[in-house]
Amino acid sequence: MQIDLNNPEQFTLEAVRNLLAAGNNAVHNQLRVNRSGIAWLSQVVGGRELEGLAFRLETWSAGSGCVGEQAAQDERWVMQVFNVLKANWPKPVSDYIDLY
Numbered sequence: 001m002q003i004d005l006n007n008p009e010q011f012t013l014e015a016v017r018n019l020l021a022a023g024n025n026a027v028h029n030q031l032r033v034n035r036s037g038i039a040w041l042s043q044v045v046g047g048r049e050l051e052g053l054a055f056r057l058e059t060w061s062a063g064s065g066c067v068g069e070q071a072a073q074d075e076r077w078v079m080q081v082f083n084v085l086k087a088n089w090p091k092p093v094s095d096y097i098d099l100y
Contacts (some may be wrong), residue, residue: 003015016081020041030058045059057081058098083100
């Protein structure tokens with residue numbers, strides 16, 4: 001699943017919730033945004049394969065509860081992720097964001 005951050009019909013709280021729900025909590029995940037404004041969960045994490053990225057969040061470790069159905073039910077967490085995307089698109093404060 002992807003979210004186009006340029007499209008207000010796609011970039012919604014519900015879309016962020018669905019994106020998080022689609023994640024696999026058994027593996028490491030990283031929320032990435034490319035220079036076109038497409039956000040997605042990647043299993044390529046850390047400082048690998050950064051070409052074309054506008055920014056990325058910290059790696060969410062396997063088992064941390066940051067993705068999956070349970071994470072998507074946490075209203076505060078969903079809002080936190082939504083807000084960090086909103087605050088950093090289209091002008092990210094950094095290419096790596098770990099405080100949000």
